[in-house]
Amino acid sequence: MTGPDDDPDHDRIPDPFAHVEAELEQIATRLHELAAARDRLKGLLGAVLAISGETELSAVLHRIVTTAMELVGARYGALGVLDDSGERLKDFITAGLSDAERADISDVGFPVGRGVLGHLIQHPQPLRIDDIGAHPASVGFPPGHPQLRTLLGVAITVRGTVYGDLYLSGRNDGQPFDHEDQDIVLTLAGAAGVAIENANLLRRLHASAETFQRLLLPTLPDLRPFTCAAVYVPATTPDRLGGDWYDAIWLPDDACAIVIGDVVGHDLHAAAAMAQTRSMLRAVLFDRLTPPSAVLQQLDRTLLAVTDLPVATVCLARIEPGDGGYTLHWSTAGHLPPLLITPGHQAEYLQAEPGLPLGVSTGQRRPDHTRPLPGGSTVVFYTDGLIEHPAHSLDEGLTALAELATDHATAPLQGLIDALITHHPGDGHDDMAILALRIPLASDPPTSHA
Known part of the structure; x- marks a missing residue:
């Protein structure tokens, strides 16, 4: 008589749960693969959104490289941009x-596009x-270049x-790139092509907007014996037109009129409104020569009667000859005060009672102000884009601009305004305009320009 332990077939009895465990292992493996695929898909969608969110072409190109590296876990990445012939590289962005x-x-x-890079071209x-190194097209690496082994390349159209x-x-894991890596990068390349085209369109739009804006601004006339210089810089945001403008003209009574202004808004309507306001102001200047407050009052009434223009700020000044020297006579419509640089190279704001912006109320009195201008002094008129910054108060911006003007007070006039526009304390998100006028050292009044 034998027992179970003596049965030679006892060890061959199948485990009733073995197939269940095998199926569970398969399910767990599949779930792991699905989770990995989900994470990759999520990463791909995030990468597409990140690339699409860039507007500057250089930023788009760099983001394409870095996001591709992140998606497939690559240590190195590069994007070669082809020249017009389509046969050579004109730019090479690396990460x-x-x-x-x-x-x-x-x-x-x-690289110019030889070897395996050229093969893909x-x-x-x-x-x-x-x-x-084993690829037939390989020509090796230049001295000092990291010795790369694996490569994944796709074209961007x-x-x-x-x-x-x-x-x-x-x-990063040392493995060669697989077919899944290729599919991910191909999908990214499709989105990259769209992002590049969008960036190019925005760049062309920005260039067209800037050209349009500059065409609306005047060419400064001969203002001798004064020295005059002006500059306009558009906002850094590609699709923003601005309402900033400046003007300078001789009036029939031998006064020189200087205007700086800013129409509210950052679109085509604001730019068109700026052009209309500037043209109307010129007409009113010749019809009603003085004082500046009366000119602004008449301009405000005219705008209200014949147009539907937005609110605008303006500083209107007359540089008037007399008594062997010159006097600044000005009035503001909600605009920032002129900045005076004295012959001693000190900068001070001509703080005075401001008037209301144009388009607010035509019934309020507009104040006038005067200030003698000694020979060698400079008056700087500017718009708020030069000083506005979300991280600083308006007073801080004004102080920084005055310090900057003091530091460059001895520079030629064009050098002064170039320094102000280059190193301005603003954040660059608004367009900027500057017009500066320097009084001659000689005390003789200008000859007639009538």
């Missing part, structure tokens, strides 16, 4: 290189290489034309 690696190849320059199909090629190398 992942350390400072030491960049220093090692600083004298080499970016000539054959714009997705390219995966497990060993770059814009409106059906190859714009450039995206290259990735060195997966």
